[in-house]
Amino acid sequence: MAEDKGKRDSIGMSLRGCRTNNGFVQNEDILEKELDLGSPPDSAVAILGPAEPALQGIRPYAGMPKEVLFQFSGQARYRVPREVLFWLTVASVLVLTVATIAIIAVSPKCLDWWQAGPIYQIYPRSFKDSDQDGNGDLRGIQEKLDYIASLNIKTIWITSFYKSSLKDFRHGVEDFQEIDPIFGTMKDFEDLVAAIHDKGLKLIIDFIPNHTSDEHAWFQLSRNRTGKYTDYYIWHDCRHDGGTTTPPNNWLSVYGNSSWHFDEVRNQCYFHQFLKEQPDLNFHNLDVQEEIKEIIQFWLKKGVDGFSFDAVKFLLEAEHLRDEAQVNKAQIPDTVTHYWELYHDFTTTQVGMHDIVRSFRQTMDQYSREPGRYRFMGIEAYGESIDRTMMYYGLPFIQEADFPFNNYLSKLNTPSGNSVFEVITSWMENMPEGKWPNWMIGGPDNARLTSRFGEEYVNIMNMLIFTLPGTPITYYGEEIGMRNILVTNLNESYDVNTLLSKSPMQWDNSSNAGFSEASHTWLPTNSDYHTVNVDEGEEEIHQDSLPGETKT
Amino acid sequence: MEETSLRNRREDERSIQSIQSKEHKTTSLQKEVGLLSGICIIVGTIIGSGIFISPKSVLSNTNAVGPCLIIWAACGVLATLELGTMITKSGGEYPYLMEAFGPIPAYLFSWTSLFVIKPTSFAIICLSFSEYVCAPFYSGCKPPEVVVKCLAAAAILLITTVNSLSVRLGSYVQNVFTAAKLVIVAVIIISGLVLLAQGNTRNFENSFEGAQLSVGAISLAFYNGLWAYDGWNQLNYITEELRNPFRNLPLAIIIGIPLVTGCYILMNVSYFTVMTPTELLQSQAVAVTFGDRVLYPASWVVPLFVGFSTIGAANGTCFTAGRLVYVAGREGHMLKVLSYISVKRLTPAPAIIFYGIIATIYIIPGDINSLVNYFSFAAWLFYGLTILGLVVMRFTKKDLERPIKVPIVIPILVTIVSAFLVVAPIISEPALEYLYCVLFILSGLIFYFLFVHYKFGWAQRISKPVTMQLQMLMEVVPPEEAPE
DSSP: OHHHHHHHHHTTOOOTTOOTTOTTTTHHHHHHHHTSTTSOOOGGGGGOSOOOOOBTTBOOOTTOOHHHHHHHHTSHHHHHHHHHHHHHHHHHHHHHHHHHHHHHHHSOOOOOHHHHSOEEEEOGGGTOOSSSSSSOOHHHHHHTHHHHHHTTOOEEEEOOOEEEOSTTSSSOEEEEEEEOTTTOOHHHHHHHHHHHHHTTOEEEEEEOOSBOOTTSHHHHHHHTTOGGGGGSBOEEOOEEETTEEEOSSOOBOTTSSBSEEEETTTTEEEEOSSOTTSOBBOTTSHHHHHHHHHHHHHHHHTTOOEEEEOSGGGSOOOTTOOOOOBSSTTSOGGGOOSGGGBOOTTTSSOTTHHHHHHHHHHHHHTTOOSTTOOOEEEEOOTTSOHHHHHGGGEETTEEOOSEEOOOHHHHOOSOOHHHHHHHHHHHHHHSOTTOOOEEEOOOTTSOOHHHHHOGGGHHHHHHHHHHSSSEEEEETTGGGTOOOOOOOOOSOOSOGGGGGGGOOOOOSSSGGGGSOSSSSOSSOOOGGGGTSSHHHHHHGGGGTOHHHHHOO | OHHHHHHHHHHHHHHHHHHHHHSOOOSSOOOOBOHHHHHHHHHHHHSSSHHHHTHHHHHHHHOSHHHHHHHHHHHHHHHHHHHHHTTTOTTTHHHHHHHHHOHHHHHHHHHHIIIIIHHHHHHHHHHHHHHHHHGGGGTTSOOOHHHHHHHHHHHHHHHHHHHHHOHHHHHHHHHHHHHHHHHHHHHHHHHHHHHHHTTOOGGGTTTTTTOOOOHHHHHHHHHHHHHHHTTTTGGGGGGGGBSSHHHHHHHHHHHHHHHHHHHHHHHHHHHHHHSOHHHHHHOSSHHHHHHHHHTTTSTTHHHHHHHHHHHHHHHHHHHHHHHHHHHHHHTTSSOGGGGOEETTTOSOHHHHHHHHHHHHHHHSSSOOHHHHHHHHHHHHHHHHHHHHHHHHHHHHOTTOOOSSOOOTHHHHHHHHHHHHHHHHHHHHSOOHHHHHHHHHHHHHHHHIIIIIISOOHHHHHHHHHHHHHHHHHHTEEOOOOOOO
């Protein structure tokens, strides 16, 4: 037995020869000795700290068995701290739990992703060309994600890239579920979405529900009166003799002249709010609403985080087709050809339009259930009065858009303190309570900041939208102060003025500003790209330049 | 000589324990864990939060569905083998290292394990519990740190208290949470299989396409997969509390681990039925995404039950964690008081309280996740050493009694795999942190020489009164050995 004990201790270290302090490791041996209680502990215990006057002549020692322990542990000086510590632990569990609940209850609702950082709007044809055809594309955007992330952008907004027949690739969609070949393939898009999400960024895309291209399959089927497609568009009988059409009423297209166009195939007139190549979808038709819903779902399933709905005020038109009132009553009706010469009481913001928009919202809500996957809904409500714009925020109990885009700042043409103040206060005062503001500084439809205000105001305006409450929305190139290109002999037939702020992104001072390696770009690069480009900006980053500012 | 004595002593203990179970209660750990509870502890500690989160990391390292499922199966096999080769010793790897390599590696293992591996995993599990519970209140963003930490601290304290109060209560809590966990696992698997039967097999076509097969990637995938299996060796720590361990321990392993492996594979299949690999990679918490997609409008059950599951795992860790301290303390490698047993409650209260305190300290600083990543390397180092020790002992101690003798090939294989797991990430992604980790492990030697090897007088003068006062305070005594 003794030998056995010795071996046991030798696991740690042999204790033979250590006379004074053999108590510790030999505890277990002592323990066995102590089993026949009463015998005083051996000398090793003598060195112990303060001991109470021993009951039965025993003092507590390290490694004492329960019989010894019980004689002392009941004393108040041990019992009380023990109880206190125990109840303290229980209390701290309760306190911590209550604290957690309290903090959760008190802490403000956290910002959703679309509130947490700026939105960066990209006109894909001009951002970055990856395949040397002179047109920007989706792969190009993917290549430049690091740059976008380095600006501390949270959300990328890519404007329309649907398969489209119109030259500006924006408003006449031929197929809502296809990528236009110049921008790449659906695979490119899926890769881009994955890459954007991998960087923790979000993607919103344009959606134009009001109309399609006249090349769209639906229109072709509709003009042949094929099945349910017959009523997909707004058809009406109209007189057409020898090249002149008498439209059903005086409604005008946004771009001027009658909004009715005679179709020889169907022998009827169809309605178009914009160009005659952009026939309006008939949103009174539930099948059309269903189709649009399916398109929304299609993109949500692809992982798109939100939409910017374009031109929604044009969704519905009055079915009674009454003439709209002239602004100038005295004007001879036949000479009224400009859009602004009529009050558009029967072609915009009709009763039921908001219901349709809210139904879009509901569709998107079905895809917003996963945490962190809220789908954002923005609405382009440009050119509407402030109270009509605010309607898109929805009603207290009916959610609609997260916000209508606030482009009032991007419409200012002169840098005046008063006008800026007015724009800001009008939005903040009219916005429904509890809603979230936003501030756009530019966009494809507006002139560049530098061209409107002059370059000395670029910094200040960028700073302004970042300091205002709400989501700042900026447009590619505004962060480096790009300027409108000058009107040159553009090889584009359609409204030259809208192209000026869509010139290729100026990356560096190599040829084509680093935008493309092609010999010819679809729009000329601004000639100032040698001094105004991303590279320059990054070099000056420590000298209070623009890209630095976007880094909030 | 030393080793034989240790063995003798263990055999003594075993016979003592078997006597004890029939006799009156002495102040020692009670045998209150049956076969069912044993399986529950295995399943309960293994299925923590891992399977609800890890699939993402495994997939991101393999890049394809097929290899991903294979890794999950391989991890299960590895865990079973590893556990199968080293059963029957209480205190996990410690006694193996002790017998095969002597006290220093054993001491270093208990040092690293006590101060880092176990408490951090306890803390991490409680933190992830807390994150899951808080997340629904903060949809769309991360809950504030302070909330997560408060709740995690509350969880640690609660679990510590429950486990110091009663072994029975601890294992009762364990059974309840394990049941809850199996419910959610069953829900996920069944709904996945239903969807699969409905023909959602799109993601299983070409399941090997794009597979990434570099050595480093595979080892990292294994790391992440095995993290979900972490806890497979927990049962070793509670051998002493297991009723009839010779029968129940192997049974618990043979039933428990394949059960877990099966669940894991089926859960992955369920995930892939609902999500494409890309979607899975982009999901914050895979199980929650699954719930949102499939179980709506009852998708809230997923975070709730994942919360149960993680707190159950934390309880299981605590339940077994105390035993390592207990064994190391008994060998004189740790403060003896840590190995003492509560007189009134018969629980290893000091060890559990010690764990609770260390774990609470660990949740205070910012981010311990990264630290734990590097210490899982340390964990594998010791697992590998243990198995190597097993192989060594096959040759040095041929006469040793072995209740289960696995073919020698298996431990050799496992040793090689462990070596691979330790070395591969270092080679593929060298980082200074591995060096820090090694330095920390070696720094334990300082204490070893001060307190264990040379036993300086002054060191003893500090430790003894501390031990005594703590004994008084907690009413704990050394485990009694029944009269021989």
